[in-house]
Structure formats: C-alpha cells, structure tokens
Amino acid sequence: MHGRQAPVRGRRRAPVARALRARGRHDHRPPRPGARVSRPRVVALGGGHGLAATLSALRLVSDQITAVVTVADDGGSSGRLRAEFDVLPPGDLRMALAALCNDDEWGTTWAAVLQHRFAGEGPLGGHSLGNLLILSLWEHYGDTVRGLDMVGRLLSARGRVLPMAAVPLTIEAVVRGLDPGDPEALSTVTGQASVAKTPGQVASIAVVPQEPPASPEAVQAIDEAGWVVLGPGSWFTSVIPHLLVPELRAALVRTPARRLLNLNLELDTSETSGFTAERHLEVLAAHAPELRLDVVLADPSVVADEQALRQAAQQLGAELVVAEVATAGSPGQHDSLRLAAAYRDIMS
Incomplete structure (x- = not known):
C-alpha cells in the first residue's frame, strides 16, 4: 500500500474535511439530517464486504437505496x-x-x-x-x-x-504467471473462490453463461436512479462482473444517473497483485470502454501519483475526489461515517 502524500492544492476534499472537523476527529455521530440537501435515489452495485461498507454509509444519507449484488460466489x-x-x-x-x-x-x-x-x-x-x-x-x-x-x-x-442476474454465474479468469517455466503464459482459472485467491495476475474475466439475463428489477432501478455507486470490492469478482451482464451494462451506460466509482482501500490483493489505483481504472475501462463515470472517490492512502490518477479518471469522464474514508488506525477498513460524509458532499 502506498504512503499518504501531502495535500495538493486543487484536490476536492475541503467539504469532507470541514464536515469531519465540525464533528471532531473521533466524533462518530452520523451526518445530521438537517445537513442533507437532498435524499438521492441511489443504486449501489457490488458484493461482499465492499458493498456492505457502501450500504452502511449510504443508509445515513439516503432512504432510497437499492443494492444490486453479484451472484457468482x-x-x-x-x-x-x-x-x-x-x-x-x-x-x-x-x-x-x-x-x-x-x-x-x-x-x-x-x-x-x-x-x-x-x-x-x-x-x-x-x-x-x-x-x-x-x-x-x-x-x-x-x-x-x-x-x-x-x-x-x-x-x-x-x-x-x-x-444482478436472474441465474447464478461462474467467473472465468485469464491469469498470467501460474506456470513457473513460462511466467508470461496465460491460464484459465474457473470459479469465484479460485479467482479470488489465485497466485497469478488476473488479466481479464468473463462470466458463464456469456450473456446472462439481468434481474429486470435491477435494470429498472438503475434506469430510475439519481446516483449509481460502483465499488469498492474485489475488483475482478465483485465489481467488474456487473459489466458483463449485457442488460445491466446497457442500463449503466444509458442511465441519466450520475455514476460514482469508489476505489478500494487495499489495492495490492491476490486478485490485483501489483495494481496501482490508475491500473484499476484502466482494467474497468477495458471491460466496458463505453461506460462513462462522473466521480472517482479515493482515500489519500491509495493515491501514489495524484496527477496520474486524475488523468486516468478524466479518461473515463470523471472528476477525482480524494477524501479520508478509512477508519483511523485501520487503513484497510472503511469508516461508515466518513464514507457517508463523502457521499453526502458529492451527492448534494
């Protein structure tokens, strides 16, 4: 994990920072209802602990939440x-x-x-x-x-x-580095549990069946949303699979909602070994090149090169927002109140 950098002028983090100072660094009250400008209709996509972190924060700032969940476990x-x-x-x-x-x-x-x-x-x-x-x-x-x-x-x-889909899915990953005699050779790893712990580097993923039917209710929720939040979560097994369901992907592209991508607090995992924050965005774009974003949210602990990350976000049409959303003393764990404050400032 990359160390934190000093604040950079122009970084959009002041509203969140002011909210945290107003509450006190260790004040764990949720954002005050009176501070809400609106109650956005939000759809959050993901799975596992990452989606749970998003939902724990979102329920403090909105009472119109729909979670669209991966079904490949x-x-x-x-x-x-x-x-x-x-x-x-x-x-x-x-x-x-x-x-x-x-x-x-x-x-x-x-x-x-x-x-x-x-x-x-x-x-x-x-x-x-x-x-x-x-x-x-x-x-x-x-x-x-x-x-x-x-x-x-x-x-x-x-x-x-x-x-997210009406049928259970199987993840198939193309993985590099599993053959000690040929580190560049590509292999196929099948199953979410196996992909999540592969010692190789995941190059791309697909789902079986190849064009699974989406949940119609999930598609409708995305079409009617004011905001769509993608991530955090295991990049190849919780985040990107949503882009591999054709009807869901089409809804994400056409929705009038604003789209927020929430980067992980831990970038270098078994699935994403050696990945920078920018590489996460590049992989997402490779799986859905037509998808545009509005905001990329990142904790400063994962920003090694802010200019490079800002440029990568701009390639997807997005503004980079850097805000402290990790639990103090536990850099790999989201603080639901800090994350709620960041969501509130972005969505207001």
Whole structure:
C-alpha cells in the first residue's frame, strides 16, 4: 500500500474535511439530517464486504437505496447451497440485507441473527442462518426477488436488495504467471473462490453463461436512479462482473444517473497483485470502454501519483475526489461515517 502524500492544492476534499472537523476527529455521530440537501435515489452495485461498507454509509444519507449484488460466489455456505439446490448463491445478498439494518435494537439483533454461522462438522456446520432463511423464502414463494423483499421487510431494512442476474454465474479468469517455466503464459482459472485467491495476475474475466439475463428489477432501478455507486470490492469478482451482464451494462451506460466509482482501500490483493489505483481504472475501462463515470472517490492512502490518477479518471469522464474514508488506525477498513460524509458532499 502506498504512503499518504501531502495535500495538493486543487484536490476536492475541503467539504469532507470541514464536515469531519465540525464533528471532531473521533466524533462518530452520523451526518445530521438537517445537513442533507437532498435524499438521492441511489443504486449501489457490488458484493461482499465492499458493498456492505457502501450500504452502511449510504443508509445515513439516503432512504432510497437499492443494492444490486453479484451472484457468482461458489465457495463456503453459498457454494454448497448453490450446488445442492440450484439457486443463486445467497451469501452476498445476505450481507447486503444485514448492512441495511437500522442501528436500533431490532436492526442490530436481526443483523446479528442473519449473519450467525453454525459451528461443527455436521450438515449445518459452516452455514449462515441468513442463507437458510433466504433459501426457505425462495422455495416458499418460488420467486427470488419476492423472497428477498420479504427478508427486507422482516429486518426493516433501509433499502432493497436485488441480484444482478436472474441465474447464478461462474467467473472465468485469464491469469498470467501460474506456470513457473513460462511466467508470461496465460491460464484459465474457473470459479469465484479460485479467482479470488489465485497466485497469478488476473488479466481479464468473463462470466458463464456469456450473456446472462439481468434481474429486470435491477435494470429498472438503475434506469430510475439519481446516483449509481460502483465499488469498492474485489475488483475482478465483485465489481467488474456487473459489466458483463449485457442488460445491466446497457442500463449503466444509458442511465441519466450520475455514476460514482469508489476505489478500494487495499489495492495490492491476490486478485490485483501489483495494481496501482490508475491500473484499476484502466482494467474497468477495458471491460466496458463505453461506460462513462462522473466521480472517482479515493482515500489519500491509495493515491501514489495524484496527477496520474486524475488523468486516468478524466479518461473515463470523471472528476477525482480524494477524501479520508478509512477508519483511523485501520487503513484497510472503511469508516461508515466518513464514507457517508463523502457521499453526502458529492451527492448534494
């Protein structure tokens, strides 16, 4: 991870910095309702912990949130349920629902219950209760979206959670460096769990089936949004897959919404070994060259060369906004209140 640079004149971070100073560096109150200029209709795309961080922040600044979630997980409890019942993997959907729970007793209790994972080596061992609840409602209604909506009602979730595709997806990655005798040779790695931990460098990804049907509700949400937020998250297995669903990609290109790309706090991961912040943008553009952005949000800890990153953002039509959104003392973890302040300043 690159070290922080001194503030650069012209960097758009003053509104967020003022908000943080007004609250105090360690004041963890959410942004004041009176400070909101609007309540934007926001669609957040991603999966796993990255999307959960986005949703935990967004619910402090908007009451019109739709999460559009990746459905390619093939590991752990989700992978087992997907293989046994031929359903969408529920894990990332569950995490998104938990992130949208309120901070009151009802919300915190149900979020914890939803995330509870059974111990032991028996048939339940390793399964999340939330995954089983979601699967039960899917079987009861015979309707994926209706089942998710019912879980959201039970939790009093502050938004809606939708799958990005109507069928489970398999990720196939072209990876360089797996052959010790030929470091430049390309290999194919199949499955989200395998791609996420590959020791090679991912060059590109595809999904199977190649042109999966999108969730119609997800497409409609993007068409009607005021803002669309993409990322943070595992770049090749949580962020880019949304661009590989044709109907979803077309909606992202045509939507009148403004588009915000949220860069990760940790750039050099197993999926993106050696990647700079600029390289993340280049890879995104390579998978969807027609997609334009309005804002790229980055924490200063990942900005090694601000001018280069600003130019890379401009190539996508976007303004670069640098703001501290990491938890103090935990540089790889988003502070939901700081991230909410950044979203509020950008979207107001």
